[in-house]
Amino acid sequence: MGESELRVPLLAANWKMNKTVGETVSFVGAFIPEVRSLLDSTRDPWPEVLICPPFTSLPALSSLLASYPVRIGAQNVYWQAKGAFTGEISPLMLKDLGCRYVIVGHSERRHIMGETGEMVARKVRAALDEGLKPVLCVGETLAEREKGEALKVNSEMTAGGLSEVKKEEVSQVVIAYEPVWAIGTGKEARPDDAAQVIGRIRETVDSLFGKGVSEDVRVLYGGSVKSTNIRSFMMCEEIDGALVGGASLDPVEFARLVFEVLRARPDRRTG
Numbered sequence: 001m002g003e004s005e006l007r008v009p010l011l012a013a014n015w016k017m018n019k020t021v022g023e024t025v026s027f028v029g030a031f032i033p034e035v036r037s038l039l040d041s042t043r044d045p046w047p048e049v050l051i052c053p054p055f056t057s058l059p060a061l062s063s064l065l066a067s068y069p070v071r072i073g074a075q076n077v078y079w080q081a082k083g084a085f086t087g088e089i090s091p092l093m094l095k096d097l098g099c100r101y102v103i104v105g106h107s108e109r110r111h112i113m114g115e116t117g118e119m120v121a122r123k124v125r126a127a128l129d130e131g132l133k134p135v136l137c138v139g140e141t142l143a144e145r146e147k148g149e150a151l152k153v154n155s156e157m158t159a160g161g162l163s164e165v166k167k168e169e170v171s172q173v174v175i176a177y178e179p180v181w182a183i184g185t186g187k188e189a190r191p192d193d194a195a196q197v198i199g200r201i202r203e204t205v206d207s208l209f210g211k212g213v214s215e216d217v218r219v220l221y222g223g224s225v226k227s228t229n230i231r232s233f234m235m236c237e238e239i240d241g242a243l244v245g246g247a248s249l250d251p252v253e254f255a256r257l258v259f260e261v262l263r264a265r266p267d268r269r270t271g
């Protein structure tokens with residue numbers, strides 16, 4: 001498939017551990033009219049939009065957004081379908097709630113919860129087995145960047161996360177490049193730096209699966225993205241969208257982000 005068919009820009013919200021069910025309902029009530037009024041003025045269809053709330057808000061979000069082109073996803077998953085795994089959630093359960101995507105290997109899970117590269121690879125595999133699209137997160141720490149290891153680290157994290165993926169499945173995986181030092185700090189990466197790392201991520205995908213395979217893999221940037229800087233990332237051909245934390249919690253700001261993605265890439269959208 002050609003690039004225009006598969007690499008539709010994706011704007012993904014990671015709400016992290018924020019919003020009760022009531023707050024989720026309020027968010028949708030404010031977000032939908034806001035985004036409609038912004039997009040109506042362009043007469044364009046929406047770009048692909050994804051919201052990943054806490055598990056507890058998935059049922060409400062799923063029913064509230066049922067008639068809108070907004071997908072829902074989870075922030076984590078376990079690799080078994082069912083069984084004695086207290087506190088875990090299976091890919092089957094997420095699918096059952098209407099999830100299309102699941103974030104895997106976010107830096108907060110790796111660094112705070114101690115998720116290893118091997119666990120991340122198993123989660124990616126399990127998501128694909130259930131027909132969920134994994135959003136595989138990679139990103140270097142500040143210390144790694146200062147040592148000049150950013151390209152190497154991101155290449156290794158990409159290869160690790162994709163180690164159980166088959167060539168014909170890679171286009172189902174979304175990779176999110178999120179430098180750890182840019183997450184929640186207000187210090188976003190320079191778009192050309194992000195594009196350079198993403199270029200290396202694509203080279204890694206090609207070296208693993210074959211030349212040209214990475215052209216069908218969407219790679220997002222994440223880390224202090226907001227409506228005032230997303231355009232500079234979207235203008236880079238290498239960057240297919242954004243994974244947004246803090247700025248996605250505000251319905252008006254998130255609506256602006258949808259609008260900015262559409263403005264930056266009016267030629268590639270889902271409809």
Ligand code: 13P
Nearest residue numbers: 014183184223224245246
């Ligand atoms: P912020 O947008 O708050 O920096 O968070 C980025 C992130 O971690 C998204 O997964």
